[in-house]
Amino acid sequence: MAEVVAVAVTAGLIAVAFGLSFWVYHARHDRSARVGLYLLLGLPGILLIVAGAAFLVGQQRDGLTFLLIGLSLTLPLVSPFRALVGRVIPLDPRSPVHMVGLSVVITAMVVFTISLINVGTDVATLGTTEVSYIELIAQAVLLISLAYAAVGLWVARGFSEASARLGLRRPTFGTVGIAIGFVVLGFIVTGIGGVMTEIFQPGLTESIDEVMNESLGAFQNPIGALAIGISAGVGEELLLRGALQPRFGIVLTSVLFALLHTQYGFSWTVVGLFGVGVLLGIERKRYGTTAAIITHALYNTAAVLLSSMY
Incomplete structure (x- = not known):
């Protein structure tokens, strides 16, 4: 059953990746598509920032997590921030492709950093779920598909x-x-x-x-x-x-x-x-x-x- 779920989830994520790829690359020439990207990333980002701030005021543990994830989603939408980052890495601040890529990468880094801190040195809390060959292949296919979607296969x-x-x-x-x-x-x-x-x-x-x-x-x-x-x-x-x-x-x-x-x-x-x-x-x-x-x-x-x- 786990293998069927893995294949289904992989297929769904690949479809989302190529759909987003089409949207992002299309936004290079379509203003409405670009505005849609701001809404796609900005709305959940702002909601997470507000929720995180509220939780921090209430001294709840997850407040900082929500706040950091919200900031990682929304900061790349700000042109001066992209221009600043573009001084350090070969990024085009005007490109919607690079804008979305920066948002995804920073968010991924924040999420995995939080996960690593939560695990700490108690690696036993991660559990020991055994991976099957089907799940291994599904993971590889997903990563390969994400790579090709990121560079605009069939779009650019x-x-x-x-x-x-x-x-x-x-x-x-x-x-x-x-x-x-x-x-x-x-x-x-x-x-x-x-x-x-x-x-x-x-x-x-x-x-x-x-x-x-x-x-x-x-x-x-x-x-x-x-x-x-x-x-x-x-x-x-x-x-x-x-x-x-x-x-x-x-x-x-x-x-x-x-x-x-x-x-x-x-x-x-x-x-x-x-x-x-x-x-x-x-x-x-x-x-x-x-x-x-x-x-x-x-x-x-x-x-x-x-x-x-x-």
């Missing part, structure tokens, strides 16, 4: 143009060699993060390993490890490094990448993942997204296989 670009915008190139032996080199660097960086966790947060590593081993379940074998490697490598890299990085830069994209991994709790391991994100960002910038996909896939595959041995 054809498939070949969209793939080129995402940084996809035909891999060569040189690409694979570079990717393997970055895998080694990735393990060094996460190793440092793991050591820091052991030193400053003793006992947390064991809790993380326990949660991860139970959630991986049937994937702790060569085929399962490869499935996780490919799904995460292709999905996450296409969306983060392929679609988002050219507009939001390596640092912000790496922060979002680290925040997505709430299963590690508020730990030095997450800092290590930020470092891995920076490495993948540099790799994408210099060698293309295909190289980053190979690195991510090989890294995850090796990590799952190693975790199954110990």
Whole structure:
């Protein structure tokens, strides 16, 4: 039943993503569509700000959460704010595409930061729901679809143009060699993060390993490890490094990448993942997204296989 729900939810989210993509790209030339985007993001944002302020006055715990999410939705709608951000990252303050993208990215960062803070170091509170192969595939398809929707597939670009915008190139032996080199660097960086966790947060590593081993379940074998490697490598890299990085830069994209991994709790391991994100960002910038996909896939595959041995 969970698999049917996962497929249905994935299909629905993909439909929403491409519908929003059509709307956003159409707003480049249609004033009414642009006004609609302001209403779509502004109304819920303002309501959340008002609710958050009211809850804070009443000293209720969720007030700050509502307020921050409301601000993250509405601030990107303000032109001077976009102009300010545009001084730091390659963003066009006049583009409705970049406006909506900025709103979505900032909101996602706020939500995942709050989630990470709520988890803290008690990763056991996350539970240990085992993921199936169908759910894994559905997640990968969703991320790939979001990446293509973000760059305007079938609206502003054809498939070949969209793939080129995402940084996809035909891999060569040189690409694979570079990717393997970055895998080694990735393990060094996460190793440092793991050591820091052991030193400053003793006992947390064991809790993380326990949660991860139970959630991986049937994937702790060569085929399962490869499935996780490919799904995460292709999905996450296409969306983060392929679609988002050219507009939001390596640092912000790496922060979002680290925040997505709430299963590690508020730990030095997450800092290590930020470092891995920076490495993948540099790799994408210099060698293309295909190289980053190979690195991510090989890294995850090796990590799952190693975790199954110990």
